[in-house]
Amino acid sequence: xxxxxxxxxxxxEDRVVSAINDxxxxxxxxxxxxxxxxxxxAERVRSVGAFLVRHSVNRGQGAALxxxxxFALRFLYPDVLVHFDADGQMAGxxxxxxxxxxxxxxxxxxxxxxxxGSAVSIPWTRRLLLKAGILFTFLVSGxxxxxxxxGFRVLKAETARRLRITLNRMAHASEIIDLIAAQKCRVVxxxxxxxxxxxxxxxxxxxxGSLRVILDVVKGQFFK
Amino acid sequence: MLFQIFLxxxxxxxxxxxxxxxxxxxxxxxxxxxxxxxxxGIIVVALQPGLTDRLAGxxxxxxxxxxxxxxxxxxxxxxIFRHASHLHRLExxxxxxxxxxxxxxxxxxxxxxxxxxxxxxxxxAAGRNWSDRS
Numbered sequence: 432x433x434x435x436x437x438x439x440x441x442x443x444e445d446r447v448v449s450a451i452n453d454x455x456x457x458x459x460x461x462x463x464x465x466x467x468x469x470x471x472x473a474e475r476v477r478s479v480g481a482f483l484v485r486h487s488v489n490r491g492q493g494a495a496l497x498x499x500x501x502f503a504l505r506f507l508y509p510d511v512l513v514h515f516d517a518d519g520q521m522a523g524x525x526x527x528x529x530x531x532x533x534x535x536x537x538x539x540x541x542x543x544x545x546x547x548g549s550a551v552s553i554p555w556t557r558r559l560l561l562k563a564g565i566l567f568t569f570l571v572s573g574x575x576x577x578x579x580x581x582g583f584r585v586l587k588a589e590t591a592r593r594l595r596i597t598l599n600r601m602a603h604a605s606e607i608i609d610l611i612a613a614q615k616c617r618v619v620x621x622x623x624x625x626x627x628x629x630x631x632x633x634x635x636x637x638x639x640g641s642l643r644v645i646l647d648v649v650k651g652q653f654f655k
Numbered sequence: 656m657l658f659q660i661f662l663x664x665x666x667x668x669x670x671x672x673x674x675x676x677x678x679x680x681x682x683x684x685x686x687x688x689x690x691x692x693x694x695x696g697i698i699v700v701a702l703q704p705g706l707t708d709r710l711a712g713x714x715x716x717x718x719x720x721x722x723x724x725x726x727x728x729x730x731x732x733x734x735i736f737r738h739a740s741h742l743h744r745l746e747x748x749x750x751x752x753x754x755x756x757x758x759x760x761x762x763x764x765x766x767x768x769x770x771x772x773x774x775x776x777x778x779x780a781a782g783r784n785w786s787d788r789s
Contacts, residue, residue: 464757482761482765483761483764483765484757484758484761484765485757485760485761486753486754486757487753487756487757488749488753490749490750490753490754494750494753494754497754498753498754498757498758501754501758502758502761505758506762506765506766597747599746599750650739650743
């Protein structure tokens with residue numbers, strides 16, 4: 432069973448190496464997609480020898496994730512793909528737990544859930560918005576999940592081939608769930624730990640960014 | 656009266672402008688005709704202001720000016736929707752292009768380079784040689 436981690440990265444020169452080293456303990460290879468970073472993210476990735484794919488124009492996390500997926504499927508022949516963040520919020524130790532339902536053929540997609548696990552130091556405003564996101568996702572996709580905006584997910588390679596992300600920016604998380612529902616994939620949620628720090632909160636989605644996500648999802652529905 | 660002169664002057668200028676753009680093949684015939692008809696409409700309304708009141712009465716709107724505003728808003732919404740759709744397609748095409756270039760370059764960088772990851776510390780740390788695909 433070959434497991435490949437796909438890590439989209441944008442201006443993460445300070446954190447990407449530790450994220451790679453964290454993930455690589457539990458996967459067979461790591462693919463980092465540098466989304467036209469202005470800093471030395473790419474150099475840092477090269478220094479540790481992970482597979483590197485570079486966008487020449489910044490396209491967003493969703494686009495970077497799809498590019499990394501395409502690279503892995505085309506050149507690395509994985510059985511399982513792991514979506515992992517470059518900012519150190521996710522814990523590599525959770526990867527085996529996410530992969531397990533796929534190994535046991537209980538799921539096509541496994542989604543990490545911080546509300547089944549733990550969301551360390553999550554601000555209450557963020558928690559409230561994420562809860563609202565659960566309702567929004569249910570209205571759009573019909574799937575009732577405990578955590579709908581968690582980038583920590585594992586997919587069977589053949590499932591990843593069918594789920595093509597077209598929304599470039601943060602709305603891709605909602606789109607993936609929509610695609611999972613449309614393709615009738617077997618979904619399992621697994622508790623994961625997401626660590627919030629001052630730097631990740633500063634860089635992460637602003638609360639107002641949620642409005643942008645909703646707009647992008649609605650636009651995606653209109654302009655398919 | 657002054658506003659009517661301004662409107663007619665604007666419409667004549669607009670016809671001249673789109674005619675020039677069409678002659679230089681910068682816009683298509685359909686757009687040329689659309690803007691020309693629009694400009695002629697402005698001239699007609701400027702010369703016959705009462706016409707909009709009669710039209711407004713026909714469709715149940717209070718005043719001619721209100722009818723002009725409602726129609727203008729409707730046309731603006733249509734234009735915005737079309738532009739948003741076009742922009743969405745452009746964004747998607749740009750992403751496809753950027754991705755295609757990235758994958759092409761990544762293939763060369765990751766698999767044809769002397770220090771390819773399959774020989775690097777990453778695979779060694781993972782304890783697997785990536786070329787050994789069983």
